[in-house]
Amino acid sequence: MNGAEALVDTLAGHGVEICFANPGTSEMHFLAALENPKMRSVLCLFEGVATGAADGWYRMKHAPACALLHLGPGLANGLANIHNARRAGSGIVNIVGEHASAHLKYDAPLTSDIEGLARPLSHWLRRTDTARSVASDASMAVAAASSRPGQIATLILPGETSWGEAGDPKLIPLTTVAPSAPPSTRVDHIISVLRSGEPTLIILGGRATQGRALALAGSVAASYQCRLATQFFSARVERGTGRVPLERIPYAVPAAVDYLKEFKHIITVETGEPIAFFSYPDKPSRLKQDHCVVHNLVETDEDSVAGLEMLLDGLRGKTALARLQPRSTDAPPQGRLDPISIAKALAAALPENAILVDESLTTGRETLGLTAGAAPHDVLQNMGGSIGFSTPAATGAALACPDRRVFCMVGDGSAMYTIQSLWTQARESLNVTTIIFANNAYQILKNEFASMGVGTPGPQALAMMSIGNPRIDWVSMGKSMGVPSVSISTAEAFHASLLASASEAGPMLIEVQL
């Protein structure tokens, strides 16, 4: 087989099931190799869709996808969502096609320093030497991407390594290291903190917001009488009726400082000390009080289940039952659309096992708490802060979980970065409901302008934060890429359109007129 065939064979052999691709000339042999039935290939019309979809896939599967990118500039187009994935601990195997090595010295137009572009955001980076080393390099890339937390692995494939003879490589089993339990001395220290009775907040991140770790954290909080929260943004939180509810540290610096001021101790699980998202001239970067001490229980590469079990072991059987989220009994809202009625409509409409991808910024993110009493669901958020995360991530999540409905909440400004996602959703008939909050502004920036203390924005600055001239026609936008689309302006219409979207397979777009 040739190198490209060896590559696809190896990736698929290690369980990389899907390739999000935006290929070019240098990837033609890879394209030919995608006939391999063990690899599903999904075409994306922009590279940021491919890498963001790989992030969404990983978050739901806990297994890496592959992103096929065209030389340095193709990689560059995918970097923003690689940044977001990296911050979420999502593993991705990037395959970057490159000119044949002998061609590089001629400095053809698409030549660039691919390693230079990849290095700042890759944990693992390699340029394959020969077709015969493709398989082992690909194995190492998958191993890196499959680490815990997941890593960004970038494999650069010069032309001759794709088309050259690779022999008949054997699949080398991956050596994966299971995450270890935190050391007992550290756990003992945390137990002493919890027993002190002083006000304590446990902040969960990484995998600790899911499954058994989340349930254990609920017991720990109930048993030791401390509070449980997440950072403002989380990679994936399992929430809704019957699950352990988590508080959320506010985004705005004054609100976050206020929220944290009562705590003497913060215990972190697969996350770090809460920090301001941005820096502001007159506001602190650290959100906790000076006297509050931060104790780390579980590092991001350790096992939260083991760590939390050790905390419960410290109680010698006197564990309390976790508080669980009751079902919200609110009737669906009517009338005016605002962040509260929007959240209530969502809470009422979310079907069991929905996936909520949240990049709603001003409209939804502050009121997300109101959806806690919805049917059980997952929430995925933007961990890197680079806008244009949600529509690709929703695409990848829907492919990872074809039996679940994905709701992508996104502001109009944010949606425009990687709007090409809609086309892939239509092409693959994905169960994604894209909810566009159309306030015709970079509204978040108006808030941030005020937070920066810059004063009242002048006409130029205001114009630069308005996207209402022209107003984006979202129904036409959805239609242009084959996604059935509606525009609604009341809470009851929003609720009804959410239900309608969930009742039929395939994508839908809902413009929420604000």
Add this chain to the structure above:
Amino acid sequence: MNGAEALVDTLAGHGVEICFANPGTSEMHFLAALENPKMRSVLCLFEGVATGAADGWYRMKHAPACALLHLGPGLANGLANIHNARRAGSGIVNIVGEHASAHLKYDAPLTSDIEGLARPLSHWLRRTDTARSVASDASMAVAAASSRPGQIATLILPGETSWGEAGDPKLIPLTTVAPSAPPSTRVDHIISVLRSGEPTLIILGGRATQGRALALAGSVAASYQCRLATQFFSARVERGTGRVPLERIPYAVPAAVDYLKEFKHIITVETGEPIAFFSYPDKPSRLKQDHCVVHNLVETDEDSVAGLEMLLDGLRGKTALARLQPRSTDAPPQGRLDPISIAKALAAALPENAILVDESLTTGRETLGLTAGAAPHDVLQNMGGSIGFSTPAATGAALACPDRRVFCMVGDGSAMYTIQSLWTQARESLNVTTIIFANNAYQILKNEFASMGVGTPGPQALAMMSIGNPRIDWVSMGKSMGVPSVSISTAEAFHASLLASASEAGPMLIEVQL
């Protein structure tokens, strides 16, 4: 004034008239400073539009624009078109907002290695230390971007350098070095080559395809009886009726080899030896014959006008008149749309002084020669090969030349990378006619698949080169962003819609159904 105000003041003082911006929180002070009436700010909904527009602006103005980008990921989104601009010799001043320096140690979500991301594609790169050094750093950035050829200058502004007190900086005049004439020994050598009478091709690049250099090149070719060509892609060619016509080295390797095989000498002017765009398993990278010698007359940082004048001086007055392009007298075509009728319709419809931005790939680029007899116009092409160049470049060119009509020829696949350009065109009422060649495929890849010798594409590979499922509805796409749009399927309708678009101010989109 604060650092942001000093920045805008300095940029504007050095003649940077326009800022293509996609700002975020870290750039709020810059936004406030944009009230400065000497700086026009143009909002882009994706960073690739901003950097590509800066490229288009530079090509028409020969002066840099500024691109305002939001931290590392915002820069990353702009890199592909920065690559294209770099390859075109277009100067850009990138302003990248950054967290305040004191905030960096907390590794907030948007923190990244901005220098690492910028370095591979920046000629000049600096992180400003203090507000008081903003003005001098900005001057150096403009000086770098204004070099010949233009450079990519990237200035990273940590928060405190924007909001801190910058004093009242004086504008330091830029020290710009005029390009020098090539040394006479080199010119004498070229004259001896030209006098040899052996078959010689002069290849023009950079500024040599414009203005007085182009006219001089026409005299040189007529006087020494040699041929004149460009590479397949050029940054900007002045062409059309009454101008010196230039041949074009073909794109496909066999055709290029065939074209070049008769020449014993190649003389390069602001460009290099012709090289294959991509590498293929069984095709050469170098397109000329082994026995053909390449002689460089003018380096990219030298003065082509001076160099060509020196060649004419060698004739001691016996110069011949340049051959000039006659007006095409073809009637507008009728009937079926194909690359030939499309080119003929364009040739008939192009108004005087039009700007043709060409990213048409399979549909237009091979038949572009048929438009040579149109009214005088400029052609801008993608020099870096990263797709998504044309719609932003057309946006920037239209802002640079408000009294000229821009025609942007783009394949449907290519148009999707930076489709957000349409919104800026509508917002600024730009005179851009976007011509979408809708063949519903990455048709170029089908050709490249064959060129790679991979055989017949299987169903998976074919699917990955088709974008017709769903078919993009371009009229809805244009409408969604406020651009009047039509879809046509005959040559006469194409011709009529081109004329209609040119008769009214503001943007228009024409879908050419193929």
